[in-house]
Amino acid sequence: MRPTFIRKSASELRVPPNLPRPAEREAPLSVQAARHALAGLPGGGLNIAYEAVDRHAAGPRANHPAFRWLCRNDAEQIFTYDDLALLSNRFANVLNSLGVGKGAGVFVLCGRIPELYVAVLGALKNGCVVSPLFAAFGPEPIATRIALGAGRVLVTTDTLYARKVAKVMHALPTLKHVLLVGEGGATTDIPGTLDLRRLMDAAADGFDIVPTAAEDPALLHFTSGTTGTPKGAIHVHDAAVMHYMTGKYALDFHPEDIFWCTADPGWVTGTSYGIIAPLLHGVTSIIDEADFDAERWYRILQDHEVTVWYTAPTAIRMLMKAGTELARKYRFPDLRFIASVGEPLNPEAVWWGQEVLGLPIHDNWWQTETGGIMIANTPAMDIKPGSMGRPLPGVEAIIVRHEDNGAVTVIDVPDVEGELALKRGWPSMFRGYLNQEERYRKCFAGDLYLTGDLARRDADGYFWFVGRADDVIKSAGHLIGPFEVESALMEHPAVAEAGVIGKPDEIVGEVVKAFVSLKKGYEAGDALRLELLGHARKRLGAAVAPKEIAFVASLPRTRSGKIMRRLLKARELGLPEGDTSTLEGGA
Numbered sequence: 001m002r003p004t005f006i007r008k009s010a011s012e013l014r015v016p017p018n019l020p021r022p023a024e025r026e027a028p029l030s031v032q033a034a035r036h037a038l039a040g041l042p043g044g045g046l047n048i049a050y051e052a053v054d055r056h057a058a059g060p061r062a063n064h065p066a067f068r069w070l071c072r073n074d075a076e077q078i079f080t081y082d083d084l085a086l087l088s089n090r091f092a093n094v095l096n097s098l099g100v101g102k103g104a105g106v107f108v109l110c111g112r113i114p115e116l117y118v119a120v121l122g123a124l125k126n127g128c129v130v131s132p133l134f135a136a137f138g139p140e141p142i143a144t145r146i147a148l149g150a151g152r153v154l155v156t157t158d159t160l161y162a163r164k165v166a167k168v169m170h171a172l173p174t175l176k177h178v179l180l181v182g183e184g185g186a187t188t189d190i191p192g193t194l195d196l197r198r199l200m201d202a203a204a205d206g207f208d209i210v211p212t213a214a215e216d217p218a219l220l221h222f223t224s225g226t227t228g229t230p231k232g233a234i235h236v237h238d239a240a241v242m243h244y245m246t247g248k249y250a251l252d253f254h255p256e257d258i259f260w261c262t263a264d265p266g267w268v269t270g271t272s273y274g275i276i277a278p279l280l281h282g283v284t285s286i287i288d289e290a291d292f293d294a295e296r297w298y299r300i301l302q303d304h305e306v307t308v309w310y311t312a313p314t315a316i317r318m319l320m321k322a323g324t325e326l327a328r329k330y331r332f333p334d335l336r337f338i339a340s341v342g343e344p345l346n347p348e349a350v351w352w353g354q355e356v357l358g359l360p361i362h363d364n365w366w367q368t369e370t371g372g373i374m375i376a377n378t379p380a381m382d383i384k385p386g387s388m389g390r391p392l393p394g395v396e397a398i399i400v401r402h403e404d405n406g407a408v409t410v411i412d413v414p415d416v417e418g419e420l421a422l423k424r425g426w427p428s429m430f431r432g433y434l435n436q437e438e439r440y441r442k443c444f445a446g447d448l449y450l451t452g453d454l455a456r457r458d459a460d461g462y463f464w465f466v467g468r469a470d471d472v473i474k475s476a477g478h479l480i481g482p483f484e485v486e487s488a489l490m491e492h493p494a495v496a497e498a499g500v501i502g503k504p505d506e507i508v509g510e511v512v513k514a515f516v517s518l519k520k521g522y523e524a525g526d527a528l529r530l531e532l533l534g535h536a537r538k539r540l541g542a543a544v545a546p547k548e549i550a551f552v553a554s555l556p557r558t559r560s561g562k563i564m565r566r567l568l569k570a571r572e573l574g575l576p577e578g579d580t581s582t583l584e585g586g587a
């Protein structure tokens with residue numbers, strides 16, 4: 001049997017960790033001190049892009065590579081901090097020349113191409129509120145989010161525009177400017193859009209950052225709930241303080257690191273840690289345009305001498321599936337720290353890292369609303385495989401009992417399950433759900449933010465993930481709202497009602513499964529199943545659409561008419577049905 005701990009000894013760590021073991025450390029950086037580690041805008045205020053880029057471009061790291069961009073076809077391009085400063089200035093000037101100013105919503109829908117990163121940083125310099133969208137979304141999730149965020153500008157590629165955006169433009173009256181990147185370097189001439197490269201070429205190199213205060217909105221990240229529309233979590237420039245602290249402690253950045261965050265910036269991890277945190281520390285990041293491929297990933301880790309790697313459980317399980325032999329063809333002498341986030345990391349995967357890559361995988365926990373890592377296994381900590389780790393400095397995590405009537409009481413004994421709560425006030429905490437005040441208010445009880453996750457804390461202060469308190473689905477690390485999927489299915493003329501659940505899956509955690517009842521005159525069968533799968537995929541995109549559809553005569557509902565997804569799931573898994581007293585027609 002394997003031990004419950006992976007013990008760390010100081011001599012095994014190749015560089016002294018930024019956060020030593022508790023017994024050895026002086027008080028770690030306070031939030032206040034971390035704020036002082038950032039420069040602040042020359043005229044006062046705080047701007048993420050200034051801290052991430054211009055601060056370094058004006059100092060000794062100007063010529064240090066910020067991004068090493070790996071193109072799908074293996075071509076490679078280096079962007080130094082100086083390059084990024086110039087390109088983001090130009091993009092800010094492009095926005096300015098279009099009359100787009102402070103507070104305007106700028107959406108970015110691109111694969112991992114350089115323009116995405118330049119647009120995010122340039123828009124931040126211009127005081128805009130940036131919202132990166134996942135390129136694998138279909139037209140509906142894209143349109144819903146741009147409409148909710150009242151987007152003024154969209155940066156996308158000519159291909160994505162033609163495939164996904166053109167058909168929903170009529171539903172986006174606030175969208176005044178569509179800036180297109182021609183794929184393969186081509187210029188674009190699509191009516192109603194502008195060619196971004198041409199605009200960039202004509203733009204000036206210098207830009208005075210629009211003064212932003214620490215509390216000014218900077219990023220809008222959409223996340224999904226059980227019901228209703230997606231929620232736009234608002235983050236402010238002060239979030240950079242937490243990105244800096246967590247980069248230092250949870251990812252242990254040191255100046256010469258080569259860092260690779262595999263998350264797409266369309267999700268919060270890819271923005272906070274694929275763009276902001278490594279730049280704040282002046283380190284070099286790898287950006288890979290291509291999708292997952294086991295062999296390619298091992299090659300990148302080896303050939304690019306990656307030292308710190310931040311990835312996700314689904315990717316690790318896919319590497320495990322690709323086999324140990326493949327991994328053994330490569331050597332990773334530079335790799336010194338591996339972290340993972342986004343879904344439960346099974347102990348098997350932690351051990352696989354130790355045995356096959358020579359390093360355990362360090363799980364950490366956070367969510368869109370927290371803006372940055374909250375609970376982590378840091379390099380110096382002993383790991384308990386299966387645990388998310390312990391709260392970072394500046395974070396107070398608590399387990400609470402959250403009653404149906406809203407009452408919240410703190411559980412201060414170890415090993416009792418409850419909802420994970422955080423003491424409010426850390427700098428990257430979301431400041432609201434855009435235009436959804438009531439939903440935001442409901443996330444708090446006094447000075448506690450309620451995360452919606454169930455967890456327990458053990459006697460050593462380690463936190464263990466138990467599950468979600470709601471019905472949202474986590475598939476390949478991506479949060480999917482069942483309501484969004486159900487709504488798209490209901491748009492098909494054959495569908496009377498739809499209920500969507502996450503069905504456990506060994507590799508991606510959960511796959512989206514839909515239960516559908518049909519309107520009179522339609523017949524269940526493989527042909528209709530395929531048609532519905534295709535319909536959902538076209539509207540929602542591959543990342544969100546269901547992978548399985550089952551036909552049922554009717555869906556279980558509560559007496560008040562809500563679909564009982566919990567019951568659908570219990571039935572699917574052959575588990576006890578639990579309390580069905582609210583079931584329509586039930587006891």
Ligand code: AMP
Pocket residue numbers: 223268269340341342343344345363364365366367368369388451452453465467468474477478479
């Ligand atoms: P998102 O807001 O899309 O980043 O998703 C956040 C959710 O992902 C959390 O509320 C958890 O349900 C889940 N999650 C994130 N990190 C972990 C982890 N280390 N272990 C288990 N679940 C996680």
